Amino acid sequence: MRVTVASPGATAAVHRPSPSQGLSLLAFSVGAAIVLLSVLGLSWYTAWVMGQAISAGKPVITFATADVGVYGAVVSVTSASTAYAPTNFQLNLAVNGVLGSAVPMQQYGPTGIDVSGTYYQITWADIGYDGLLNGGDYFRISDAYGTLPGSSAFTFYLLWRDGTTIASASFYTP
Secondary structure, eight states: OEEEOOSTTSOOEEEOOOHHHHHHHHHHHHHHHHHHHHHHHHHHHHHHHHHHHHHSOOOOEEEOOOEEETTEEEEEEEEESSOBOGGGEEEEEEETTEEOOOEEOOSSSOEEEEETTEEEEEEEEOTTOSSSBOTTOEEEEEETTSSOOSSOEEEEEEEETTSOEEEEEEEEOO
16 A cells, blocks of 8 residues: 655545455465475475485384185285385295295386296285385285196295395295
């Protein structure tokens, strides 16, 4: 608002902004606030995720007993002390005492593991759709045909990014 003072006894003129100028200023202020909050939120989220990956210790993860069926085996995660992204884990599989080579866990699609020339796939199901491994998620283990060979002993290993074992589940196929 602009006030102009004239000589004594004269009427003062008051200048008020037009309604469109006021709305433009309000729209600009709201837009700037939204951008600022978005940047701060993204910064906080990035710091939180990176902080988990860098500073926190290894999670304690427990598996349920494997559910072995016609279409492979399912190993459920019963609990996880801390939820982490799959990039922090490796997977491995032993079949009849022969250990495969550990490979990085895939977030989307199966993780392929070769054990003595046979291809096995381990698929992570992210039940909470949060992109983090936590309780309630599960792993489905099968061969390339979606089954598992009969009369075989398996051990599924969930490894930390440094190769140490976080959890394992052993099962037999009939």
